Amino acid sequence: MSAPDATYFRKGFGLKQDVEATLSADYSGHVVDLLRARDYELTASDVTVRLAREFGFCYGVERAVEYAYQTRHKFPDRRVFLVGEIIHNPHVNLRLREMGIEILMPGPAGFDYAGVLADDVVILPAFGVTMADFQTLRERGCVVVDTTCGSVLNVWKRVEAYARDGLTSLIHGKYYHEETRATASQVERFPGGTYVVVRNMDEARDVTEYIEGRGDRAAFLAKYRKAASAHFDPDVHLRRIGVANQTTMLARESLAIGDVVGKAMAAANGEEYRRANFRTFDTICSATQDRQDAVNAMLQNPPDVMLVIGGYNSSNTLSLAALCAERVRTYHLEDALCIDPARGSISARDPVSGERVETMDWLGSGPVTVGLTAGASTPNNKIGDAITRVFATRGIELADIR
Numbered sequence: 001m002s003a004p005d006a007t008y009f010r011k012g013f014g015l016k017q018d019v020e021a022t023l024s025a026d027y028s029g030h031v032v033d034l035l036r037a038r039d040y041e042l043t044a045s046d047v048t049v050r051l052a053r054e055f056g057f058c059y060g061v062e063r064a065v066e067y068a069y070q071t072r073h074k075f076p077d078r079r080v081f082l083v084g085e086i087i088h089n090p091h092v093n094l095r096l097r098e099m100g101i102e103i104l105m106p107g108p109a110g111f112d113y114a115g116v117l118a119d120d121v122v123i124l125p126a127f128g129v130t131m132a133d134f135q136t137l138r139e140r141g142c143v144v145v146d147t148t149c150g151s152v153l154n155v156w157k158r159v160e161a162y163a164r165d166g167l168t169s170l171i172h173g174k175y176y177h178e179e180t181r182a183t184a185s186q187v188e189r190f191p192g193g194t195y196v197v198v199r200n201m202d203e204a205r206d207v208t209e210y211i212e213g214r215g216d217r218a219a220f221l222a223k224y225r226k227a228a229s230a231h232f233d234p235d236v237h238l239r240r241i242g243v244a245n246q247t248t249m250l251a252r253e254s255l256a257i258g259d260v261v262g263k264a265m266a267a268a269n270g271e272e273y274r275r276a277n278f279r280t281f282d283t284i285c286s287a288t289q290d291r292q293d294a295v296n297a298m299l300q301n302p303p304d305v306m307l308v309i310g311g312y313n314s315s316n317t318l319s320l321a322a323l324c325a326e327r328v329r330t331y332h333l334e335d336a337l338c339i340d341p342a343r344g345s346i347s348a349r350d351p352v353s354g355e356r357v358e359t360m361d362w363l364g365s366g367p368v369t370v371g372l373t374a375g376a377s378t379p380n381n382k383i384g385d386a387i388t389r390v391f392a393t394r395g396i397e398l399a400d401i402r
């Protein structure tokens with residue numbers, strides 16, 4: 001039996017109790033607790049705030065952040081690095097920096113680990129890292145604390161199986177997103193392993209047209225140069241396909257993409273061919289699914305306006321905002337500070353255009369119901385701050401609410 005690897009940790013250090021109080025002080029929020037106690041709804045004067053029943057920190061984020069705190073606690077005297085942001089929330093990343101954790105950011109050629117020494121400690125984020133980054137870090141001999149979420153590991157298993165069986169992985173995701181880059185790199189561990197990433201249904205249509213013989217090879221290659229394996233050839237690699245997705249995409253769209261690609265394969269080659277050469281598997285994580293389901297439930301009885309809180313680069317937050325914007329006037333804000341009660345304004349990202357827009361008098365006058373949800377990387381205290389500012393926009397102090 002080989003000795004345990006003393007430089008690689010996947011399950012924290014058993015220091016949960018030592019960091020619990022700090023975590024709670026940094027991220028929990030009494031306003032959110034109040035809403036939960038009031039069945040997710042709070043009314044004062046003519047303002048009602050409704051909170052989705054699933055929102056905010058997911059199990060993967062909680063675990064990653066807790067392990068980062070444990071790591072700092074375990075190695076108080078060593079340099080601790082983080083490979084990119086641990087999650088896409090500016091406050092959490094800032095807090096880690098304040099704790100002396102240095103966040104490495106990628107340059108045009110990726111991450112530079114030249115400054116990482118064997119004595120150092122490196123934390124891998126919840127999204128995971130590419131195989132190349134992982135190997136480089138292992139070769140440096142430093143301690144590696146791996147917080148890759150179990151749901152991301154499930155996607156890796158899925159695409160590995162596709163690659164092993166000679167199927168191209170068609171990944172519904174963003175090719176530049178950390179998670180999808182890490183997932184794609186798993187495919188290339190296998191000889192001939194190939195992937196192509198499509199961002200949405202429009203891009204999936206490029207694939208289905210190609211499968212059905214209506215594509216232009218040069219145009220396809222030019223468009224997907226950054227989103228596919230270097231050796232990707234649509235004439236060769238769109239004949240056997242396995243569909244998977246980044247865990248945080250819009251679930252409905254992921255399922256639809258799997259469906260149209262399968263149908264295109266059947267249309268082009270027959271049902272029997274499709275059965276033998278096409279697979280699809282929903283790899284949306286349950287936390288993403290739960291948050292999207294909760295928003296859909298809220299939209300059954302739509303509020304007047306929706307606020308979606310989370311980083312502008314947070315994929316699951318973008319999915320929530322897109323879902324809400326289909327039905328209700330929606331503001332995607334990175335932070336509670338985007339709501340300015342004194343001016344009566346809100347600065348937010350428009351979920352449709354992607355532009356940052358400031359809107360005055362966004363709450364209007366008269367009775368109003370504000371729906372609220374938050375992405376998986378948004379802590380409760382920041383959600384509570386936003387709720388406080390919504391009420392303050394109408395001059396209502398939360399402290400006065402009983």
Ligand code: SF4
Nearest residue numbers: 058060149151247285
């Ligand atoms: S969003 Fe899903 S995959 Fe990502 S960390 Fe959370 S639980 Fe894991």
